[in-house]
Amino acid sequence: MGTTQLDTVPEPKYWHLRTVLSEALDSEFSVGEILPNERDLAARFGVARATLRQALEQLELEGRLQRRRGVGTTVAPPRMGVAVGSEQHAWPGATGDAWQPVDCTVAVPPTAVADILETAPEEQVHTVRRSRMTHGQPVAAELLYVPVSSVPDLSAIDAPSGAARARAVLRELQRLDLEGQDSAVELGSARADDAKELDRLPGAPVLVVTTRFYAGGRTAAASIATYRADTCRLTFGDTGGVEIHHDPERRAS
Amino acid sequence: MGTTQLDTVPEPKYWHLRTVLSEALDSEFSVGEILPNERDLAARFGVARATLRQALEQLELEGRLQRRRGVGTTVAPPRMGVAVGSEQHAWPGATGDAWQPVDCTVAVPPTAVADILETAPEEQVHTVRRSRMTHGQPVAAELLYVPVSSVPDLSAIDAPSGAARARAVLRELQRLDLEGQDSAVELGSARADDAKELDRLPGAPVLVVTTRFYAGGRTAAASIATYRADTCRLTFGDTGGVEIHHDPERRAS
DNA sequence: GAGTGGTCTAGACCACGGG
DNA sequence: CCGTGGTCTAGACCACTCC
Numbered sequence: 001m002g003t004t005q006l007d008t009v010p011e012p013k014y015w016h017l018r019t020v021l022s023e024a025l026d027s028e029f030s031v032g033e034i035l036p037n038e039r040d041l042a043a044r045f046g047v048a049r050a051t052l053r054q055a056l057e058q059l060e061l062e063g064r065l066q067r068r069r070g071v072g073t074t075v076a077p078p079r080m081g082v083a084v085g086s087e088q089h090a091w092p093g094a095t096g097d098a099w100q101p102v103d104c105t106v107a108v109p110p111t112a113v114a115d116i117l118e119t120a121p122e123e124q125v126h127t128v129r130r131s132r133m134t135h136g137q138p139v140a141a142e143l144l145y146v147p148v149s150s151v152p153d154l155s156a157i158d159a160p161s162g163a164a165r166a167r168a169v170l171r172e173l174q175r176l177d178l179e180g181q182d183s184a185v186e187l188g189s190a191r192a193d194d195a196k197e198l199d200r201l202p203g204a205p206v207l208v209v210t211t212r213f214y215a216g217g218r219t220a221a222a223s224i225a226t227y228r229a230d231t232c233r234l235t236f237g238d239t240g241g242v243e244i245h246h247d248p249e250r251r252a253s
Numbered sequence: 254m255g256t257t258q259l260d261t262v263p264e265p266k267y268w269h270l271r272t273v274l275s276e277a278l279d280s281e282f283s284v285g286e287i288l289p290n291e292r293d294l295a296a297r298f299g300v301a302r303a304t305l306r307q308a309l310e311q312l313e314l315e316g317r318l319q320r321r322r323g324v325g326t327t328v329a330p331p332r333m334g335v336a337v338g339s340e341q342h343a344w345p346g347a348t349g350d351a352w353q354p355v356d357c358t359v360a361v362p363p364t365a366v367a368d369i370l371e372t373a374p375e376e377q378v379h380t381v382r383r384s385r386m387t388h389g390q391p392v393a394a395e396l397l398y399v400p401v402s403s404v405p406d407l408s409a410i411d412a413p414s415g416a417a418r419a420r421a422v423l424r425e426l427q428r429l430d431l432e433g434q435d436s437a438v439e440l441g442s443a444r445a446d447d448a449k450e451l452d453r454l455p456g457a458p459v460l461v462v463t464t465r466f467y468a469g470g471r472t473a474a475a476s477i478a479t480y481r482a483d484t485c486r487l488t489f490g491d492t493g494g495v496e497i498h499h500d501p502e503r504r505a506s
Numbered sequence: 507g508a509g510t511g512g513t514c515t516a517g518a519c520c521a522c523g524g525g
Numbered sequence: 526c527c528g529t530g531g532t533c534t535a536g537a538c539c540a541c542t543c544c
Binding site: 012013014047048049050051054068069070071 | 531532533534535536540541542543
């Protein structure tokens with residue numbers, strides 16, 4: 001028969017709800033508009049609040065909605081394209097990059113970081129904390145690890161820590177000859193400190209970008225940056241952005 | 254005082270549970286081992302099953318666990334590095350790429366795709382479906398869009414659709430001179446068809462990679478690939494992989 | 507204080523996989 | 526068939542924001 005798919009395999013309520021709400025968002029709501037509260041919505045659709053919330057979580061994960069405790073649920077703007085890789089490689093801190101140094105300490109890094117840097121487990125590294133803002137919103141938090149041996153001329157600097165120290169480390173990095181870099185992207189969940197900086201709750205989905213910077217035939221620095229997964233689309237390549245519609249769902253024929 | 258943080262801001266139970274389980278996974282379990290079932294675990298920790306499930310969902314999102322209905326919950330292996338960008342750009346279908354053509358149709362694409370391709374809304378495009386396997390597991394499903402005008406010499410081919418047609422389209426692509434490409438990565442949720450191909454449930458988190466291929470001064474093809482977010486770490490750059498530990502959580506000092 | 511989303515409970519039933 | 530994880534319910538209370 002030419003009828004629509006028989007529900008021999010009925011889809012879950014929350015999935016169907018997600019679809020219905022998604023279409024409603026397209027046709028009946030505009031960016032920034034606030035939705036009815038969860039209790040009302042659940043009643044309107046005749047489901048438990050938990051079920052409705054499952055649908056809302058999906059839509060939030062897809063960047064369609066934004067929910068804030070004490071405030072409400074609003075229609076999210078399209079994800080912003082955020083450039084994280086470029087053809088012309090550049091050191092972190094190069095003039096014009098979007099990051100803002102926050103702090104800097106010197107310590108022995110976690111073993112996972114030492115593995116990335118390929119340093120001895122006890123070697124000290126500068127740990128630079130930076131944050132990235134776009135359109136007034138925090139979009140990423142980064143920890144940049146620079147082995148002390150990568151920036152040997154830094155010893156005479158007076159600032160022992162803080163943003164000034166961070167800038168000094170970044171400045172020293174510029175003097176090295178960057179030979180290459182590579183990155184990896186994976187899904188993670190925000191730790192408490194990152195969550196706070198990103199204005200999200202702990203456990204919020206983030207895209208973790210791990211980047212190694214090569215100079216002098218070795219790994220001279222490494223960066224671990226966590227981007228808000230709900231608001232960011234990470235772009236790699238020549239142009240710095242693929243213009244697409246807001247909905248990663250409506251992408252097939 | 255030097256005591257640990259007072260719980261003036263008590264963390265949620267599920268978040269604490271997540272931490273406890275995460276540490277247990279590190280110390281007391283090995284890859285592939287099956288955990289006790291959810292009802293037992295919930296009872297053991299003195300929480301409701303829903304709360305325990307919230308913790309397990311977090312760990313699954315982070316790639317630490319794998320859950321399968323009717324089977325159980327197992328400890329997941331470290332995420333596999335999957336190369337999605339390379340310095341030496343290459344057309345999809347170049348010898349040695351990891352994709353396997355599945356099918357091919359010709360149709361007018363959704364408007365979102367037409368926007369990416371910068372084609373007229375009514376222009377026909379070849380839609381090549383491909384899948385990518387690694388270590389015997391499906392890791393990605395792709396839709397590759399090639400405007401018919403990009404491969405004009407294809408008209409004489411007999412196969413109207415199917416894998417043979419897909420290979421023919423890919424072969425024609427190789428004849429063009431690839432001038433560049435760029436990609437974007439964002440979080441999405443698997444549609445029903447992708448979910449099936451990826452052996453996951455609908456709504457499972459995926460990393461959506463949108464790539465544009467440039468040739469002849471225009472966008473000659475576009476690819477929308479959905480990768481399993483639980484099992485994949487997408488790598489960009491020269492080497493094709495940053496060797497890191499399995500835990501995106503244990504990444505700070 | 508009123509209203510919002512976030513957490514948590516204690517159940518029930520369903521869909522799936524394997525013996 | 527049984528045991529597993531997946532879905533769903535109808536409540537309760539908490540944390541937060543704004544007025």
